[in-house]
Amino acid sequence: MAFMALKLFGRKDSVNVQKVMWLLAELNLDYEQIEKGGKFGGLDEPAFLAMNPAGRVPVLLDGDHAVFESNAILRYLATTQLGGEAFYPADPALRGMIDAHMDFALGTLYPDFVSLFMGVVKTAPTKRNAKTIAIAARRFQGNMLTVGQILGDGNWLVGNSITLADIAVGAFMFRFYALPVIKRHKQARVEGWTNRLLKREAHKTTMGVNFSHMFVD
């Protein structure tokens, strides 16, 4: 294999890894993927912990420089790679808004997404806790209402084209809509925006892949 400066550590079915794969695909970048985490393990290896002391995926290695935390990796790629500025414009006002959405995605949306994923996908059907699932689904969709309000009549969360804001927030939507069991409320704006994301080739080949193998039975 030819030498590749960019290495992505993380299993291809982790949503946080897929988010980085999505941007790498949008930017048409070559990289080497080293599957870690889940059944691949390796997160407690000293060499891995030297790159990410938190022992989680994803980790991006650019030459000998390691970056961890998926949103930090998105920003790193957008500021170092050709074509990245379109996803993370230098204008401080736009950048501030994009950062706010990225924080909202990980700080507010992600905990309920994890509850839903663990409660539905990682729990055998007979052991699922309907009440816990319903509470997380209600909270997640309450926050999606905010996303719908931000979208208004626009196509994208910030400005007139796709940015890191859409990637960070949109990362959860394919799986959210694909989850069985949970009761979903109609949210036209968010659904329209999600469909816009799903049509992107870079999304289809990274985030939009079947995750049925992850269900516990």
Ligand SMILES: N[C@@H](CCC(=O)N[C@@H](CS)C(=O)NCC(=O)O)C(=O)O
């Ligand atoms: N806030 C971190 C979360 C990282 C995280 O929790 N990663 C999960 C995968 S989605 C992980 O490493 N799980 C352990 C494993 O895959 O074995 C980020 O955005 O990168």
